[in-house]
Amino acid sequence: MSRRDLVAVLAALVLATAMLTGVLGPTAAAATTAGCAKAPTLTSGSHTIRSGGQNRTYILRIPDGYDRNRPYRLMFAFHWLNGTANDVATGGAAGATWAYYGQQRLSNNSAILVAPQGIDNGWANTGGRDLTLVDDLTALIEGDLCVDTTQLFALGWSYGGAMSYAVACARPTVFRAVAVLSGANLSGCAGGTHPVAYLGIHGTHDSVLDISLGRTLRDTFVRNNGCAAQNPPEPARGSLAHVVTAYTGCRAGYPVVWAAFDGDHTPEPVDGTTATSGARTWTGGEIWKFFSQLPGTATPSTPPTTPSGAPGACATAYRVVNSWPGGFQAEVTVSNTGTAATRGWRVSWTLPAGQSISQVWNGSLSTAGGAATVTDAGYNGSVAPGAGTTFGLIATGSPATTPALTCTVS
Numbered sequence: 001m002s003r004r005d006l007v008a009v010l011a012a013l014v015l016a017t018a019m020l021t022g023v024l025g026p027t028a029a030a031a032t033t034a035g036c037a038k039a040p041t042l043t044s045g046s047h048t049i050r051s052g053g054q055n056r057t058y059i060l061r062i063p064d065g066y067d068r069n070r071p072y073r074l075m076f077a078f079h080w081l082n083g084t085a086n087d088v089a090t091g092g093a094a095g096a097t098w099a100y101y102g103q104q105r106l107s108n109n110s111a112i113l114v115a116p117q118g119i120d121n122g123w124a125n126t127g128g129r130d131l132t133l134v135d136d137l138t139a140l141i142e143g144d145l146c147v148d149t150t151q152l153f154a155l156g157w158s159y160g161g162a163m164s165y166a167v168a169c170a171r172p173t174v175f176r177a178v179a180v181l182s183g184a185n186l187s188g189c190a191g192g193t194h195p196v197a198y199l200g201i202h203g204t205h206d207s208v209l210d211i212s213l214g215r216t217l218r219d220t221f222v223r224n225n226g227c228a229a230q231n232p233p234e235p236a237r238g239s240l241a242h243v244v245t246a247y248t249g250c251r252a253g254y255p256v257v258w259a260a261f262d263g264d265h266t267p268e269p270v271d272g273t274t275a276t277s278g279a280r281t282w283t284g285g286e287i288w289k290f291f292s293q294l295p296g297t298a299t300p301s302t303p304p305t306t307p308s309g310a311p312g313a314c315a316t317a318y319r320v321v322n323s324w325p326g327g328f329q330a331e332v333t334v335s336n337t338g339t340a341a342t343r344g345w346r347v348s349w350t351l352p353a354g355q356s357i358s359q360v361w362n363g364s365l366s367t368a369g370g371a372a373t374v375t376d377a378g379y380n381g382s383v384a385p386g387a388g389t390t391f392g393l394i395a396t397g398s399p400a401t402t403p404a405l406t407c408t409v410s
Contacts, residue, residue, distance in 0.1 A: 036068065054119075059085045070146060071296065073151040074111065074152045075155065076134060076153070077103065078159070078160030079121070083160070086115075098284070103291075106284060116137060132359065138174065143378045154179075156179075169189035176196075178199070179287045179290060183202075183209065183217055195224045197225075197253070197255050200214055200217060201214075203265060204261065205263070218258055221256055225251050226254070233245065242260065242282060267281075268284075314336055319331055328397075343382060346373060347375075351370050352398075356397065359394040363391035
């Protein structure tokens with residue numbers, strides 16, 4: 001990423017506007033995704049998905065010997081500025097050992113890997129479009145493949161690190177942890193107040209994105225995760241070494257680790273030399289060590305059964321998250337007030353005069369005759385008694401009138 005490219009990126013940034021808030025924490029039971037126990041239709045390779053009104057592409061890597069009854073980790077790996085999804089998926093010039101930043105090799109067929117392609121080979125996330133892509137890909141993959149919903153991860157270098165940070169800010173209850181390599185706040189930070197397990201890696205004399213920018217991202221989650229403030233040691237110039245520091249005092253399940261290295265803007269530094277190598281770098285191992293220490297809670301899936309107990313019931317809460325001239329973003333929380341887990345939910349309302357909905361995430365929208373209905377996205381249809389889930393929407397018109405919502409569950 002050149003300095004001129006960075007200036008252009010910063011000039012074009014629009015703060016991401018989509019934030020999901022929910023109830024899933026590191027010790028919560030994992031929901032069984034719709035893709036568990038059924039024959040998948042997705043295959044490894046390049047694919048196209050319709051997202052935010054555009055055709056977007058991505059590369060998927062399904063583990064060898066995929067078992068449809070085994071919940072897998074799901075890892076999103078974002079490319080750098082002027083990089084491509086193919087660079088990430090193949091390892092680029094560094095070779096196959098560096099595919100998905102080394103995570104394909106290190107995960108040893110225990111993870112589903114996806115490399116999305118950014119618009120203009122970047123992650124400006126204008127209007128939250130790249131977060132929408134992440135949402136849509138998550139829904140698609142979880143609907144077709146068996147995923148442990150407590151084991152979603154994001155990682156990337158440079159602009160890809162910025163996008164991983166945006167994911168941590170905006171999807172804290174969806175993604176378990178992120179790894180940000182040489183990143184900065186380039187893709188926005190919608191929300192950014194909830195804890196997420198966080199690994200930051202940065203060169204002490206990064207000539208493209210100064211290490212102070214990486215420290216700022218790290219400190220967001222030092223605060224969010226309740227860690228003790230400290231000034232972690234960093235290697236001296238000329239040492240050609242790296243120093244890894246695990247913060248103390250963090251909330252259980254929400255570690256923060258900072259790895260500083262004596263080097264410039266690279267995802268693959270090698271101790272003892274200024275050369276870089278995906279085969280010999282330590283960064284891939286640190287990422288895998290950080291992700292794999294966070295245990296999943298999913299168990300092999302079984303065919304769905306009819307829930308027992310009293311008839312299901314639900315309640316909703318509607319709030320405006322953000323607004324601008326001519327439009328706004330809202331969030332709806334669906335809570336299970338019954339005594340049995342739901343298999344699905346539906347929220348309906350009459351659109352106030354002048355309002356129309358242009359986008360929904362974590363749900364499926366249908367409209368007819370001035371009425372809107374959002375049903376669950378499959379992966380979030382199962383809600384335990386006393387728990388809840390959320391969906392978000394972008395609408396045109398004024399947010400002044402709060403609609404009356406009707407909620408039903410099955």
